[in-house]
Amino acid sequence: MNKPKIIFLVFFGLFLLIFSFAHARSLGKWFSFDRQNSLSEWEEKVFKGRVLYKVESKRAESYLSAYSKNASSGIVYRINFHPKAQPLMSWKWKVEKFPEKQKAAQDKGGWIEKDDYAARVYVIFPSLFFAMTKSLEYVWDKNLPEGRIITSPYFGNIKIIVSESGANNLGKWVEENRNIYEDYKKAFGREPGKVGAIAIMTDTDDTVSTAEANYDEIKVGYKNGEK
Numbered sequence: 001m002n003k004p005k006i007i008f009l010v011f012f013g014l015f016l017l018i019f020s021f022a023h024a025r026s027l028g029k030w031f032s033f034d035r036q037n038s039l040s041e042w043e044e045k046v047f048k049g050r051v052l053y054k055v056e057s058k059r060a061e062s063y064l065s066a067y068s069k070n071a072s073s074g075i076v077y078r079i080n081f082h083p084k085a086q087p088l089m090s091w092k093w094k095v096e097k098f099p100e101k102q103k104a105a106q107d108k109g110g111w112i113e114k115d116d117y118a119a120r121v122y123v124i125f126p127s128l129f130f131a132m133t134k135s136l137e138y139v140w141d142k143n144l145p146e147g148r149i150i151t152s153p154y155f156g157n158i159k160i161i162v163s164e165s166g167a168n169n170l171g172k173w174v175e176e177n178r179n180i181y182e183d184y185k186k187a188f189g190r191e192p193g194k195v196g197a198i199a200i201m202t203d204t205d206d207t208v209s210t211a212e213a214n215y216d217e218i219k220v221g222y223k224n225g226e227k
Contacts, residue, residue, distance in 0.1 A: 028086065029079060031218040033064045039075065046073040048205045056214070063092075063216035066119075066202035068099075070209070074122075074201035079221060082194050083123075086221045087181035089198075093119045093164070094173045096212035098142045099204040115154060116206045117141055119213040121163075122199035123180050123220075125192055133157060134192075136183055138176065140164040140213070149187050159187035173216070195221075 031038065033055050044053070049071030056065045099116040119140040127133045134157045144150075146165035152158035161183060163176050184192040198220055202213045 028081075028221045029077075029219070031064075031077075031216075032062070033216055034062045038064070042075040042077050044073060044075050048072040051202055053200075061216075063094075063214045064200070065214050066200070066212065068202045068204045068211045070204055072201070072203040072205035074120075074199050074203075076124075076197050076199040078197050080194060080196065081221045083181040083184065083192055086223050087179045088177070088222045088224065089123065089180050089218075089220045090175065090177045091121060091218040092173050092175050092216045093121075093140060094214040095119055095140050095170055096214070097210060098167070098170075099207040099211040100209035101142065101207055115152065116204050116209075116211070118202060118211040119164075119215070120199075120201045120203070121176075121215075121218075122197075122201065123195055124197040124199060125184070125194065126196035127193070131157075134184075134188065135159070136161060136180060136187060138163040138178065140174075142167055161187065173214075175217075 031041075033039075036055055036057075038055050039053065049069070051066055051068040051071045051073045053064060053066050053075055056063055095118040098118045101116060117139040121138045123136045123138075125134045125136075137152070137158055137160045139160055139162055141162055142165075144162045144165060146162050148162045150160045150162075152160055161178075163178065164174055180195070181192060198218070200215055202211055204211045
């Protein structure tokens with residue numbers, strides 16, 4: 001069982017519910033990563049080695065870059081809104097290098113792929129009972145087909161949605177637009193509760209390899225017609 005990645009979800013689920021609703025930022029947020037201190041609003045959680053997250057500025061564009069070498073850490077932004085009223089989320093991402101994913105050793109459930117992705121965007125739904133905390137995890141995977149929804153091999157309350165697939169767009173910016181309210185219902189078969197946080201992670205601890213990705217223009221907590 002991949003304990004660090006389960007802790008990522010469970011720890012923040014409990015933490016967010018107890019502490020963050022009183023201090024969470026208002027709904028409707030846009031991140032352009034256009035300032036060197038843009039990450040001051042985010043909280044870092046290191047699990048197994050530290051992924052290098054930093055704001056890059058090149059040729060009049062700025063963005064968040066992530067470089068992982070045998071590491072697993074993420075950054076989290078606390079927010080409080082209900083996706084039924086504000087269901088939309090969008091972002092841009094660019095994968096520069098995929099982790100060297102192979103088949104993991106046989107576990108109780110059979111052969112499973114190692115749980116590393118070059119780019120992940122989480123939406124976390126906290127619960128007082130931390131084991132009931134749920135998460136949508138949007139990933140860009142080299143092999144899994146786009147649109148596929150799978151349950152994390154390590155924790156049943158994480159639903160992995162393949163939002164982008166393949167290497168055809170390697171090194172190119174790709175824009176994603178998601179309705180997290182509809183995605184949650186499709187993934188879990190029920191209505192969602194409030195969103196307590198979003199998170200970003202590029203990780204390679206399972207594959208003991210390297211991966212690189214960039215993120216930009218993350219927009220969360222909006223409805224149709226809003227800019």
